[in-house]
Amino acid sequence: MPGRRLTARERQVISDGLAAGDSYATVARRLGRPTSTVSREVGRAGGTAAYLAASRSPGSLTPPARRGPVGAATERDGLVADAIRTLSALFHDSGLPRTASAVLASLIIAEAPVSAAQLSCRLGVTHGTVSRAVGYLEKLSVLHRESVGRQDRYSLESRVWSRVLELDAQRNTRWLAAARYCLGIAEIGPVGRERLTAMTDFFQRLGADMNAAAANADDPVRDDLAVLLAALVRHRAPLPDSRLLASLAWPARRLEAVLAWLEENPDALFPLTVRVTGAGLVADAHAEALPGR
Template sequence: MPGGRLTHEDRQRIEAWLADGLGYAEIARRLGRPTSTISREVARNAASGDYLADRAQKVAGHRARRRRPTRPAEPTTDEVVRGFVDQFAALLAATGLPRMTARVFVCLLTADTSGLTSADLVRRLQVSPASVSKSIGYLEAMELVARQPDPGGRRERYVIDDDVWLRAWQADTGAHGEIAIAAQRGIEIFGAETTAGARLGKMGQFFARLSEQMSGSTLTEPAVYDALTVLAALVHAGRPLTLDTLATALDWPRDRVIAALDTIRRQPAIADPLALQAINPEAYTIATRPDRLSPAQRQALER
């Protein structure tokens, strides 16, 4: 085939035409090949004597096998697992978890129920014992990893139990609620009409709703139901009420009123668009959330 590799038949023709005394250019013309192809073929296979087609074909076959690329070896199971651990750890690191800690966590996450020892982690991750120890301490502080005695020896094993995600979820939910409460206090300090107050208002509203959604609260939960009842009482009274007044009017124990008020403080989105205000440690009232209306809107409504 013109332009392709020389075949055994091509080489036999070259051998015959060379014996007839034809030059390289003429042989190339007859085969439809560049003259350089014929000259190289002859120079490569007739260096120590006459050009022989069978010998040239055999040498060409050996040369082709040497050039054939070897198929890369299939990755081992350990290499596949290590690749997954590193990839997953990179995703967790992007959320703020230290890279080494993320690798240790994913390694434990993909281990069986018996967990892993420190030596296991060192061997699997190919890191120092100090790096593993530091990462385990970080994960323990977040309550993501637990220690268990090793039944077969004196070493401890590190495990991730089935409740790890619930604890992490609840921890985040509590933190978001605290941020919302702090933002509300900031609004009261700086004033809703200030730049700082407006920023804190948006921030508080975001984290309050996030906390409420993450906690899975619904209006059927007793704590939320009590909180809404207290809000309704304050709105209906239209004036500040003490804890004792609320308890007497609602016919509740005092502790129940305190728990309902605490629920509103921890989940301010429950009262949206209203906000609970403490007149003093024993008296409360209700007002519109300072972040719900802009200063201009408030002024227009007060005219």
């Protein structure tokens, strides 16, 4: 079998496998071929996207239904590749390694979890290079791995941006600690000490702001509270739970979570508040904000 030219049917099997997200090794086992045969076949076409586009051309063995023209698919692939390059350059300029930046950008754009083989084809790098980048991103806790059969697939962690914020806060803490350490060195002169003091003050303020932002980044109740207040202000009258839930298109437990959080944090909306009356919920001025109270 090795060395024999691929048939049209085998090329269609490769195309179908790539479209399903299978790895080169999985497709090769299906064909009874070496993995290198599949990778060379796809590589000669210019990668997975180009191979899939070519297999869907009018002269292909089994052109699939409900597909746009090859030119449109190629244009979409080019625009997606441009988005990945843009994001990758941003992440690399911010300090991430080049391939890790490209993998992170690819996961942001991806419509579904992707395999290492898909990332390898998309980025034009080896499987080992992708694996090292994936390992790096896993250590940062910004990437999620799931096993599907014998294959791992990767996606973006749901709280990736708050995690990035936490990492920035940790870095600023290290800068602050270094500035404070250097201030303790008596041999540093007055000009250097003045700069170190300014550095300490700056990173102390920045660290406090970023830590507060990181603590609140994953709290969806705060966003729901703002939506609830806006709904009550708009209606300008007490709203029964049933009407409020219909207006917001919320399940009852979501409203209960917001009200429970507000009960624990009564000053969160100061100088406003949300009160429960016999007629329903109403937005009102906080008691302590009224003149003469």
